[in-house]
Amino acid sequence: MATAAGKPRLAVFKFASCDGCQLTLLDCEEQLLSVADALEIAYFPEATRADLKGRYDLALVEGSITTEHDAQRIHEVRRRSRTLITIGACATAGGIQALRNFANVRAYAAAVYAHPEYVRTLATSTAIADHVTVDFELRGCPVNKQQLLEVISAFLIGRRPVTPPHSVCLECKLSGNVCVMVARGTACLGPVTHAGCGALCPAYERGCYGCYGPMETPNSVSLSRRLRAVGLDEQVLKRIYRTFNAAAPAFREESERHGG
Amino acid sequence: MESAPLAAITLGGLQALFDELKNQGYRVVGPVVRDGAIVYDDIGAVSELPRGWKDEQDGGHYRLVRRSNDARFGYAVGPHSWKKYLHPPLQPLWRARREDDRMSVEPERAVPERFAFIGVRACELRAIAVQDRVLLGGAHADLHYQARRNGAFIVALNCSQAGGTCFCVSMNAGPKVDSGFDLALTEIAEGGEPLYIVAAGSEAGRKLLSALPHREAQSQEVAAAAAIVARTAASMGREMQADDVKELLQHNLDHPRWDEVAERCLACGNCTMVCPTCFCTSVQDSSDLAGLEFSRSRRWDSCFTSDFSYIHGGSVRTSTRSRYRQWITHKLASWFDQFGSSGCVGCGRCITWCPVGIDIAEEVRAIRESERPSAAEPSGESAAGGITPVKQR
Ligand code: SF4
Ligand code: SF4
Ligand code: SF4
Ligand code: SF4
Numbered sequence: 001m002a003t004a005a006g007k008p009r010l011a012v013f014k015f016a017s018c019d020g021c022q023l024t025l026l027d028c029e030e031q032l033l034s035v036a037d038a039l040e041i042a043y044f045p046e047a048t049r050a051d052l053k054g055r056y057d058l059a060l061v062e063g064s065i066t067t068e069h070d071a072q073r074i075h076e077v078r079r080r081s082r083t084l085i086t087i088g089a090c091a092t093a094g095g096i097q098a099l100r101n102f103a104n105v106r107a108y109a110a111a112v113y114a115h116p117e118y119v120r121t122l123a124t125s126t127a128i129a130d131h132v133t134v135d136f137e138l139r140g141c142p143v144n145k146q147q148l149l150e151v152i153s154a155f156l157i158g159r160r161p162v163t164p165p166h167s168v169c170l171e172c173k174l175s176g177n178v179c180v181m182v183a184r185g186t187a188c189l190g191p192v193t194h195a196g197c198g199a200l201c202p203a204y205e206r207g208c209y210g211c212y213g214p215m216e217t218p219n220s221v222s223l224s225r226r227l228r229a230v231g232l233d234e235q236v237l238k239r240i241y242r243t244f245n246a247a248a249p250a251f252r253e254e255s256e257r258h259g260g
Numbered sequence: 261m262e263s264a265p266l267a268a269i270t271l272g273g274l275q276a277l278f279d280e281l282k283n284q285g286y287r288v289v290g291p292v293v294r295d296g297a298i299v300y301d302d303i304g305a306v307s308e309l310p311r312g313w314k315d316e317q318d319g320g321h322y323r324l325v326r327r328s329n330d331a332r333f334g335y336a337v338g339p340h341s342w343k344k345y346l347h348p349p350l351q352p353l354w355r356a357r358r359e360d361d362r363m364s365v366e367p368e369r370a371v372p373e374r375f376a377f378i379g380v381r382a383c384e385l386r387a388i389a390v391q392d393r394v395l396l397g398g399a400h401a402d403l404h405y406q407a408r409r410n411g412a413f414i415v416a417l418n419c420s421q422a423g424g425t426c427f428c429v430s431m432n433a434g435p436k437v438d439s440g441f442d443l444a445l446t447e448i449a450e451g452g453e454p455l456y457i458v459a460a461g462s463e464a465g466r467k468l469l470s471a472l473p474h475r476e477a478q479s480q481e482v483a484a485a486a487a488i489v490a491r492t493a494a495s496m497g498r499e500m501q502a503d504d505v506k507e508l509l510q511h512n513l514d515h516p517r518w519d520e521v522a523e524r525c526l527a528c529g530n531c532t533m534v535c536p537t538c539f540c541t542s543v544q545d546s547s548d549l550a551g552l553e554f555s556r557s558r559r560w561d562s563c564f565t566s567d568f569s570y571i572h573g574g575s576v577r578t579s580t581r582s583r584y585r586q587w588i589t590h591k592l593a594s595w596f597d598q599f600g601s602s603g604c605v606g607c608g609r610c611i612t613w614c615p616v617g618i619d620i621a622e623e624v625r626a627i628r629e630s631e632r633p634s635a636a637e638p639s640g641e642s643a644a645g646g647i648t649p650v651k652q653r
Pocket of ligand 4: 532564615
């Protein structure tokens, strides 16, 4: 992977997002030095000051596309990057800000801002892959630190990252948790949610909120039937699929089936 | 063995058993209450046993409820099985290191660990025997499994309570333990402090029993113990006609019921994770950032994931229909061709811990009844059948 200069050049880009996924990289503490050893950190405004110039071997992209300017900028990022990996729910599914996709952005802007005419924004928040070719998507809100390191390590050596797309339930059982849905009657999105967090919430007796978006073959119709039959009303069903991955097709379609 | 007189021990005797096992270097694991269920964990004292609890089980439903006596083993099986110790979810296989241009590979040594399992049910003994056949039989024994299995001391338990999803009687796997144990207990809990009727099933078991404070069981105690197991056998929560199930399923590979169950099935894999005989794993590799350290490990996998059937070019089983069919036909049919027995011991875990309550016994019945049009009656239970309300988060 090494370039003429020696180490592969890393760039971290931010679009519409909260910075949480980038901060996950800074949060890698002891491994951060190894990252800096293995890669030349060429562009990472959150960590260093540098300008966008030249080409990058690995671009990590956080955030979704919500403005005309960003819709242009992502093409520039793509042009400069050999491998482009999107990180987090915003970049892979449009994020929580994709709730606008279900509403009228103008009306919202008018309600919030004194001078909505200065707000230049698109009507939707969309995933990076809706705009440019993406080489790999890392899910999560925010992404999991270990998975982020796994993706970078895999990139460096040229192998496929181990980030299985099956349900959270599998991880839940691997860690020996007691299922909160079966044993407590707590609503859980684990069966339709992509693994990656290690079943964090069920380990603390909470249902899964779906931070990693839809799993590989989500059967949310069946899960919703189960949740409805046992007490969740239509409004709640609509809402539980509309969080950080509201615009991921499987969750969007399921939320649209409920609550009018 | 059968003819040797049975012994009786009190809770004090049971504690002495735990202590003695610990003295002999065993890691004692048994049932404890945790997070609303009875799970298996390290245990030191009889006071940690689930005193006065029983479980209420149905498709997609499990609740602990109080029982009227102080039984310590008055529950059926929970979400864990002993495979978490013998065939753990994650097993490192080797590590490698690169130094200059040399690569050294170090296989993970099989570490013998001596477990003492407390309260192993008849279906679970059968499940261990099934995994023995899979992982130790044939030309290539799994050394990691072997290292744990060989040293295990098994304290079995005759069930005094059938669970709502149990059908070991149908699978001829319980509720009475017959072989494969070192000691076997029957708990008599009516009338105050429980009493344990003990049978030894091995030389190690006999020796250990002789070191415990015990007396010979009286004939009415032996009769009471037998009556308890008989009552359990008569109160199974489920049943499955199993004699011809292999042929039944193998003749119905295109049955419309597979489509029907696929509409409900989440392909979440919970059933395979909780099943005490499912053994499938996948291998995963890792490398560090510097490209100097590498490792390979294996972890439980499930025929419900797409990677499971991935071969060059894609996944072979792309539909949930084909995955559910793989699971049930492997368990109940092709397991016979592969390992000479059924892969199902009737423990009911896959029914209870399926989030939508899909019921292996019900699926078999539905296919069977469709073959007998006279007896036909719609058997498709609603997905949420028998499930109690869910709290909102
Ligand atoms: S708690 Fe949620 S994630 Fe865990 S097994 Fe149950 S349904 Fe799946
Ligand atoms: S298939 Fe179900 S009932 Fe049969 S052994 Fe496995 S978990 Fe138990
Ligand atoms: S049923 Fe599936 S997971 Fe279980 S042993 Fe068979 S192939 Fe493996
Ligand atoms: S049968 Fe139930 S537990 Fe098994 S994969 Fe389907 S939904 Fe999950």
